[in-house]
Amino acid sequence: MTAALTLYDNYTRTQRRFEPLSPAGPVRLYTCGPTVYDYQHIGNFRTFLFEDVLKRVLRWNGYTVMHVMNITDVGHLTSDADTGEDKMEKGARRTGKTAWEIAQLYTDDFVENLARLNIEDADILCRATDHIAEQIAFIADIERNGFAYVTSDGVYFDTAKQPDYGHLARLDIRGLEAGKRIEQGEKRSPTDFALWKFSPPGERRQMEWDSPWGRGFPGWHIECSAMAQKYLGDYFDIHCGGEDHIPVHHTNEIAQTEARVGTRLANFWMHGYFLLLDDAKMAKSAGEFLRVQSLIDRGYDPLVYRYLCLTAHYRTQMSFSWEAMDAAVTALDRMRRGVHALEEAAQVPPDAAYIERFTDQVNDDLNVPRALAVAWEVLRGEAPSAVKRATLLRFDEVLGLGLADWSPRQDAVPPEVQALADARAAARGAKQWAEADRLRAELAATGWEVEDQSGGYRLKRR
Ligand code: AMP
Ligand code: ZN
Numbered sequence: 001m002t003a004a005l006t007l008y009d010n011y012t013r014t015q016r017r018f019e020p021l022s023p024a025g026p027v028r029l030y031t032c033g034p035t036v037y038d039y040q041h042i043g044n045f046r047t048f049l050f051e052d053v054l055k056r057v058l059r060w061n062g063y064t065v066m067h068v069m070n071i072t073d074v075g076h077l078t079s080d081a082d083t084g085e086d087k088m089e090k091g092a093r094r095t096g097k098t099a100w101e102i103a104q105l106y107t108d109d110f111v112e113n114l115a116r117l118n119i120e121d122a123d124i125l126c127r128a129t130d131h132i133a134e135q136i137a138f139i140a141d142i143e144r145n146g147f148a149y150v151t152s153d154g155v156y157f158d159t160a161k162q163p164d165y166g167h168l169a170r171l172d173i174r175g176l177e178a179g180k181r182i183e184q185g186e187k188r189s190p191t192d193f194a195l196w197k198f199s200p201p202g203e204r205r206q207m208e209w210d211s212p213w214g215r216g217f218p219g220w221h222i223e224c225s226a227m228a229q230k231y232l233g234d235y236f237d238i239h240c241g242g243e244d245h246i247p248v249h250h251t252n253e254i255a256q257t258e259a260r261v262g263t264r265l266a267n268f269w270m271h272g273y274f275l276l277l278d279d280a281k282m283a284k285s286a287g288e289f290l291r292v293q294s295l296i297d298r299g300y301d302p303l304v305y306r307y308l309c310l311t312a313h314y315r316t317q318m319s320f321s322w323e324a325m326d327a328a329v330t331a332l333d334r335m336r337r338g339v340h341a342l343e344e345a346a347q348v349p350p351d352a353a354y355i356e357r358f359t360d361q362v363n364d365d366l367n368v369p370r371a372l373a374v375a376w377e378v379l380r381g382e383a384p385s386a387v388k389r390a391t392l393l394r395f396d397e398v399l400g401l402g403l404a405d406w407s408p409r410q411d412a413v414p415p416e417v418q419a420l421a422d423a424r425a426a427a428r429g430a431k432q433w434a435e436a437d438r439l440r441a442e443l444a445a446t447g448w449e450v451e452d453q454s455g456g457y458r459l460k461r462r
Pocket of ligand 1: 032033034035036042043044045046047072240241242243244245272273274275276
């Protein structure tokens with residue numbers, strides 16, 4: 001018998017059986033979306049890939065999914081301690097555009113890159129700035145229930161009023177209090193956080209609204225509590241984000257919702273662990289970062305990155321390297337060619353034993369690396385060709401590698417492109433750098449990219 005779906009819940013710190021809260025309805029899933037003051041880096045997309053696989057595994061188990069993702073386009077300050085500048089206003093200054101313009105620009109780029117990685121869209125993609133009224137109403141309820149206080153710069157959540165504040169992160173509140181390492185300002189406790197911030201006196205922000213407490217903007221965490229409540233209800237099935245959300249953002253979302261309605265917001269709390277670059281966390285604020293476009297610029301198909309992410313379990317950190325990308329190029333290429341060479345026959349069912357083994361793996365807290373190993377076994381195994389194909393295409397409903405659509409023609413280099421590349425190689429050989437650059441630009445215009453390698457070059461689609 002196939003194993004039932006079990007998922008690791010960070011709130012209880014256990015891997016436990018997943019059962020939807022409403023057996024008849026869809027599984028209700030909320031995932032924290034991007035802060036759109038800059039491009040998303042491939043680390044961010046590792047988390048979105050994990051969430052995509054989660055959705056696909058839920059569907060593999062016969063559930064329908066109602067997925068809500070937010071776009072943070074206001075209120076996320078440069079410091080998690082409620083000090084510093086709004087990332088949006090800072091991004092606007094950096095680019096010379098308005099905060100509203102950069103929100104649109106980076107949201108569009110985000111959505112485009114989801115598609116490049118075969119990440120399915122959320123059912124509802126909602127912006128914080130479109131839900132200011134809901135956030136104000138939420139804060140008003142929190143205040144009415146006695147969990148808020150007002151200082152000279154905003155409305156704050158009083159975490160001392162909640163005995164189990166910080167449970168998700170197992171926060172050591174007393175340790176924090178004793179150390180007082182965190183800059184506290186007028187906050188009563190270092191863990192208190194902003195629900196609403198006032199616009200600085202005498203200053204007009206690009207994004208600001210009237211509220212019962214004064215003109216200003218919402219704190220970062222309230223948007224998720226308010227939008228999750230609006231679209232998914234007070235208590236829903238699964239809430240996800242990256243591991244950095246455990247100690248602050250998700251901890252505070254839980255606090256807000258508990259203060260308002262007394263429930264703990266979501267049944268399962270799942271977190272994608274970080275992508276590391278040179279053993280350090282990849283972060284936008286740290287300056288240099290890699291985008292999906294950076295991969296394409298270096299000649300990689302974005303689905304190679306998807307494949308690479310599938311080879312590591314979502315609850316382990318993963319180090320990024322170009323060597324690992326190159327190994328994924330080879331593996332994905334082999335898998336695509338392998339599947340393409342299989343016989344296509346209608347009405348041939350997948351191999352039931354392999355489907356069961358694959359299910360056992362994905363149902364074991366999304367053990368996709370092991371599930372991928374099962375796919376390789378099928379490809380290399382002895383089953384009839386058409387059965388292998390039917391089985392692998394079923395697996396691809398979870399893996400999302402687009403195996404059915406791929407054909408070697410996608411990689412075939414047209415003769416005129418080949419001629420341009422050869423001419424460029426000759427120009428380089430003769431040290432005619434300007435001519436070589438001109439030919440590279442001409443190649444780019446045909447949609448191809450040349451990558452120099454020791455002893456030759458490689459052509460790739462842009
Ligand atoms: P942000 O745009 O900063 O709000 O982040 C978007 C998502 O990416 C959140 O779920 C973060 O937790 C996640 N995230 C941020 N950095 C990384 C990283 N290096 N690796 C994986 N996920 C990340
Ligand atoms: Zn959130």
